[in-house]
Amino acid sequence: MDTIFANIRRLGLLIATVLLASSFAVVVSAETTFEKIKQTGKVTVGTEAAFPPFEFIEDGKIVGYGKDILDTVIADLDVELNQLDLPWQGILPGILAGKFDFVATSVTIKPDRAKQYAFTVPIAEGTTWIMKRKGDTSIKTVDDMAGKVVGTQLSSGNEAAAKEFQKDMISRGLKGFGELKLFTSYPEVTLALANGTLDVAVQNLPNLAVIIKNQPDLFELVGPITDTSYLAWVTRPEDTDLRDYLSQQILKMRDSGKIDELQEKWFGFKMEIPNKGYLPDGAL
CATH class of the missing domain: 3.40.190.10 (Periplasmic binding protein-like II)
Structure with missing residues (x-):
């Protein structure tokens, strides 16, 4: 009989320990x-x-x-x-x-x-703007992206902005882009614009402004394709x-x-x- 009571006490202690550990885990998991x-x-x-x-x-x-x-x-x-x-x-x-x-x-x-x-x-x-190679007279406004090869970063807000602007162009009776090329990083986009792979780069205004400041003979801004963001x-x-x-x-x-x-x-x-x-x- 004593053995039975001893086993019950040990079982009760084990259950109490498990419950205490569980409650501690809840407290720890609640930490922000x-x-x-x-x-x-x-x-x-x-x-x-x-x-x-x-x-x-x-x-x-x-x-x-x-x-x-x-x-x-x-x-x-x-x-x-x-x-x-x-x-x-x-x-x-x-x-x-x-x-x-x-x-x-x-x-x-x-x-x-x-x-x-x-x-x-x-x-x-x-705010999302577009940039072109300096001296490209075929692109004077953002609507001139129609039929052009446009590039931006994959899975970025600017990819979504470019696609939304293309829909807007088509809804106004214009052609869509000739092609939308997506890159892993923005420096790749800038390089592709410089070497002629792209006609237009789509990126945030502050970044583009610095690129143009550093390379004024290569690039120039065209205009925004989104409201202020x-x-x-x-x-x-x-x-x-x-x-x-x-x-x-x-x-x-x-x-x-x-x-x-x-x-x-x-x-x-x-x-x-x-x-x-x-x-x-x-x-x-």
Whole structure:
């Protein structure tokens, strides 16, 4: 009989231990990404370092406008940074899969994305423009893309913008593009335009403005194909506390004049950083 009672007591202790462990696991799993960052003293971010002058590689290191903003944020957090350099096509799927803590690369704010990801306040304007080779008189307006070979980055906001503009052209009785070529990175798009593979490059205005500033004899702007839009960072939808912290830091830099300083450094001009009205309806 004593053996039976002893076994029951051991079984009860085992059940209690399992329940305690389960409750502890629930507490741990309830920890937010922001809390984890502060507790571990480490943060991992996803970046596409092929988007100059926002993020790019120089002397083996990630540099740029976005990197300077990130360094300021990391200094405030006082944590160790692990910055992953990834192809753009892996950035947004990667954040949802939990491969890093937030996206510290420039993401165009779009209605469909704003329902899937938590966007920070903007870090720059992201309006989609087109660029041509200098002296190409066959392209004077954006409608002259009809029948032309157009290029942009695969799975980017600019791919979606180009396709939407082509639909608009066709609805107005114009021809569509001769071809839409998609590339892994934007530097590949610029090279293809320079060597004649493309007639038109589609990209965000700040990037194109810097390309033309650096190579004024090769390229020139034509015009916008979207309304004014913005670029921002993103977190997972459940990490709104982290998103809010990042937004606070960006606005703090804006209000102190630091953002203006960095924009002059990397772009040579200033861009508006709004704190409202930049998100579409239904955004997280």
